[in-house]
Amino acid sequence: MSDFQRREFLAGAATAAAAVTASLLPNQAQAGDTSFMNNVPDPLLAAKELPTFKFALEKSPGKVIGNSFGKEATVAQLPISKGIAGVSMKIEPGAMRELHWHATAAEWAFVIDGRVRTTVIEPEGYAETNDFDPGDIWYFPRGHGHMLECLGNEPCHFILIFDNGYFSEFGTFSITDWLGHAPQALLAKNFGLPESSFAGFPKSEVYFARGKAPPAEPARPLQGWKLPPQTHKYRMLAQPPHATFKGGREWRADSTRFEISKTITGVILDLEPRALRELHWHPTSDEWQYVIAGDISVTMFGSHGRFRTETLAQGDVAYIPQGYGHSIENVGSQPCRLLIGFNTGIYEAIDLSQWIAGNPTDVLATNFGKPASLFEKFPKRDVFIAP
Numbered sequence: 001m002s003d004f005q006r007r008e009f010l011a012g013a014a015t016a017a018a019a020v021t022a023s024l025l026p027n028q029a030q031a032g033d034t035s036f037m038n039n040v041p042d043p044l045l046a047a048k049e050l051p052t053f054k055f056a057l058e059k060s061p062g063k064v065i066g067n068s069f070g071k072e073a074t075v076a077q078l079p080i081s082k083g084i085a086g087v088s089m090k091i092e093p094g095a096m097r098e099l100h101w102h103a104t105a106a107e108w109a110f111v112i113d114g115r116v117r118t119t120v121i122e123p124e125g126y127a128e129t130n131d132f133d134p135g136d137i138w139y140f141p142r143g144h145g146h147m148l149e150c151l152g153n154e155p156c157h158f159i160l161i162f163d164n165g166y167f168s169e170f171g172t173f174s175i176t177d178w179l180g181h182a183p184q185a186l187l188a189k190n191f192g193l194p195e196s197s198f199a200g201f202p203k204s205e206v207y208f209a210r211g212k213a214p215p216a217e218p219a220r221p222l223q224g225w226k227l228p229p230q231t232h233k234y235r236m237l238a239q240p241p242h243a244t245f246k247g248g249r250e251w252r253a254d255s256t257r258f259e260i261s262k263t264i265t266g267v268i269l270d271l272e273p274r275a276l277r278e279l280h281w282h283p284t285s286d287e288w289q290y291v292i293a294g295d296i297s298v299t300m301f302g303s304h305g306r307f308r309t310e311t312l313a314q315g316d317v318a319y320i321p322q323g324y325g326h327s328i329e330n331v332g333s334q335p336c337r338l339l340i341g342f343n344t345g346i347y348e349a350i351d352l353s354q355w356i357a358g359n360p361t362d363v364l365a366t367n368f369g370k371p372a373s374l375f376e377k378f379p380k381r382d383v384f385i386a387p
């Protein structure tokens with residue numbers, strides 16, 4: 001059954017009797033198909049115990065070429081992470097992540113160190129070149145061709161997020177791989193050039209190309225400047241945080257602030273020592289976490305008495321499926337900083353304190369079998385970060 005047929009089939013099945021539907025549905029959600037996310041029991045999440053939701057990304061070997069590397073966290077490394085994949089990439093001066101596209105995922109990135117230049121092409125022929133500093137982010141819609149290069153004399157390091165956990169950075173569509181396998185006669189006709197023009201082109205995927213350092217100012221494209229209506233760049237940390245608390249602060253870039261970012265919301269969360277991002281869940285998205293600095297404890301609640309805690313250090317990744325309860329606590333002696341990605345352009349969360357505050361004391365008294373007076377002492381608003 002093709003994905004299209006499957007979706008059509010499921011749309012029809014949804015109207016059928018529940019018992020019949022359950023017997024007809026496949027027992028596993030399909031890669032990248034978010035249309036019925038969380039509606040089909042996932043065998044990995046249906047066991048007596050919750051699976052691990054942590055992966056030591058920076059400790060993994062990844063793919064190394066010269067002094068550049070790409071390390072990935074997909075379902076192969078972290079099986080629970082079906083909705084989001086991530087990559088840590090470092091590019092040395094003079095090196096470039098070559099022209100490529102991703103057939104199955106949009107790309108979102110946060111720059112940690114150094115400077116990066118990108119170019120991206122859109123189906124309408126618009127192209128944009130941008131230079132990025134630490135704290136800046138980019139978003140490339142699914143399938144749009146792009147390249148990334150290191151600017152200046154220092155290496156650059158950034159974290160990439162893809163809205164599909166089955167996506168592999170090492171399975172992208174690269175321009176050298178394509179041209180290296182197409183007949184030279186075909187290329188000659190395509191470009192209106194003699195076949196000899198393509199002699200000596202790479203025969204296999206280059207991945208990280210190495211050459212001269214790029215010019216300080218981006219040079220004019222062959223077609224001239226033809227800028228898209230929406231920019232692919234957003235200076236997230238150059239803005240004030242959208243929310244500040246005694247125990248920390250949060251920057252958030254969803255599609256209301258970063259218009260083109262229709263399928264990914266990015267967050268930077270700072271927590272002071274002992275501070276807690278309170279128990280909460282996300283009704284409409286999975287969550288992918290990367291520890292930029294610090295030591296944290298992440299809890300996950302999966303119903304039926306299933307509760308799991310993981311401890312993460314710098315360079316570790318965690319993943320929380322859509323709808324699963326969780327919390328994040330700084331358990332180190334230094335402030336911590338997390339990069340968090342959601343596979344939605346419209347952020348939604350429900351915090352436990354807010355939920356409690358949305359109910360009257362008699363309901364809470366009955367629910368917990370405790371006197372109503374106890375619940376008068378509970379917060380009357382959303383706590384978000386405690387204390």
Ligand code: MN
Nearest residue numbers: 100102107146
């Ligand atoms: Mn890419």
Ligand code: MN
Nearest residue numbers: 280282287326
């Ligand atoms: Mn969360």
